[in-house]
Amino acid sequence: xxxxxxxxxxxxxxxxxELGKLPGIGPKSAARLAYYLLRVPEAEARALAExxxxxKDETVLCSHCQNITDSDPCAVCTSEERHHNIICVxxxxxxxxxxxxxxxxxxxYHVLHGVLSPMDGIGPxxxxxxxxxxxxxxxxVEEVILATNPNLEGEATSMYIQRLISPLDIRVxxxxxxxxxxxxxxxxxxxxxxxxxESRQAM
Amino acid sequence: xxxxxxxxxxxxxxxxxELGKLPGIGPKSAARLAYYLLRVPEAEARALAExxxxxKDETVLCSHCQNITDSDPCAVCTSEERHHNIICVxxxxxxxxxxxxxxxxxxxYHVLHGVLSPMDGIGPxxxxxxxxxxxxxxxxVEEVILATNPNLEGEATSMYIQRLISPLDIRVxxxxxxxxxxxxxxxxxxxxxxxxxESRQAM
Numbered sequence: 235x236x237x238x239x240x241x242x243x244x245x246x247x248x249x250x251x252e253l254g255k256l257p258g259i260g261p262k263s264a265a266r267l268a269y270y271l272l273r274v275p276e277a278e279a280r281a282l283a284e285x286x287x288x289x290k291d292e293t294v295l296c297s298h299c300q301n302i303t304d305s306d307p308c309a310v311c312t313s314e315e316r317h318h319n320i321i322c323v324x325x326x327x328x329x330x331x332x333x334x335x336x337x338x339x340x341x342x343y344h345v346l347h348g349v350l351s352p353m354d355g356i357g358p359x360x361x362x363x364x365x366x367x368x369x370x371x372x373x374x375v376e377e378v379i380l381a382t383n384p385n386l387e388g389e390a391t392s393m394y395i396q397r398l399i400s401p402l403d404i405r406v407x408x409x410x411x412x413x414x415x416x417x418x419x420x421x422x423x424x425x426x427x428x429x430x431x432e433s434r435q436a437m
Numbered sequence: 438x439x440x441x442x443x444x445x446x447x448x449x450x451x452x453x454x455e456l457g458k459l460p461g462i463g464p465k466s467a468a469r470l471a472y473y474l475l476r477v478p479e480a481e482a483r484a485l486a487e488x489x490x491x492x493k494d495e496t497v498l499c500s501h502c503q504n505i506t507d508s509d510p511c512a513v514c515t516s517e518e519r520h521h522n523i524i525c526v527x528x529x530x531x532x533x534x535x536x537x538x539x540x541x542x543x544x545x546y547h548v549l550h551g552v553l554s555p556m557d558g559i560g561p562x563x564x565x566x567x568x569x570x571x572x573x574x575x576x577x578v579e580e581v582i583l584a585t586n587p588n589l590e591g592e593a594t595s596m597y598i599q600r601l602i603s604p605l606d607i608r609v610x611x612x613x614x615x616x617x618x619x620x621x622x623x624x625x626x627x628x629x630x631x632x633x634x635e636s637r638q639a640m
Contacts, residue, residue: 240537289449331445334443
């Protein structure tokens with residue numbers, strides 16, 4: 235006999251549902267997170283709820299680089315210690331965090347907020363490409379690094395932008411392809427290995 | 438030259454930090470979730486924030502079974518369709534969801550909210566054991582199923598409770614141990630396999 239299933243309390247069910255909408259959080263993880271939040275001190279749960287609200291209320295896109303910022307223009311675009319003649323173009327704000335972590339890039343950024351993807355109906359007008367071209371009009375920029383992801387859509391987006399920039403007197407570069415440090419030659423795919431071979435360097 | 442690292446905007450950093458406190462969410466997942474929340478429509482982010490707050494504001498522990506509920510006593514404890522002479526003792530509310538999903542248990546529950554763990558300083562007085570014993574005093578309960586996890590701490594907790602109940606005229610049972618359905622004999626550990634052998638059943 236299959237008997238009536240009694241679900242969790244409504245607020246718990248609702249929280250599980252909302253958490254389950256997050257990327258990479260399945261129904262089981264959502265339930266585990268919900269019950270974790272039920273257990274933690276009220277202040278901690280409230281801090282999370284407030285951080286979520288604040289991130290919406292207190293941030294805007296930087297009118298220069300389109301990165302997420304709490305002051306427009308953002309800290310990078312207004313920094314006098316950074317080179318304003320070089321712009322690194324990335325897909326999303328997360329990529330900026332990754333590049334900043336290297337501590338080796340000292341120029342500006344431009345966030346596209348996506349890549350070209352005809353399958354998903356995402357064309358050039360859906361990305362911040364017009365805003366990029368406008369920044370280049372000033373004539374102050376000497377190099378644009380196209381740092382989209384090394385996959386089909388990333389490459390297509392870079393190619394598209396490269397063609398737009400080519401009439402201008404601006405150097406266009408892209409990040410090097412090759413073996414990831416700590417990686418294993420045996421597990422490298424053919425395309426990466428081909429890139430690594432072709433761009434081999436003198437020791 | 439290592440240059441100055443420019444972090445994400447303060448509200449973003451704060452959200453990444455708060456998300457990173459959740460169990461199973463590392464710094465990279467936290468960043469990914471934060472930027473996901475930045476992208477989604479404001480209503481969706483707000484729904485999550487409100488669900489987190491509501492789960493704290495609108496739930497209490499059921500004064501009978503100690504499960505999380507939005508009405509005390511909870512829906513299970515007040516159900517007239519369930520057998521009130523059998524109580525299934527579990528470690529946490531999530532375990533009730535799992536048991537309810539089977540659709541095969543028609544009794545009441547009791548949530549311990551933890552297991553005995555001397556290493557972590559968790560003794561009997563930290564669990565809802567006193568509340569359980571009080572429920573048994575009525576003399577209406579005929580069976581207690583000890584459904585703690587089949588590990589060292591779960592077993593120790595069950596043993597402890599079993600000894601408390603033994604003077605009373607109440608049947609004490611525990612969930613069967615054996616091979617998980619869909620599992621592979623080859624990968625079963627010795628203890629599970631021993632249990633499966635010793636509890637083998639006629640076909």
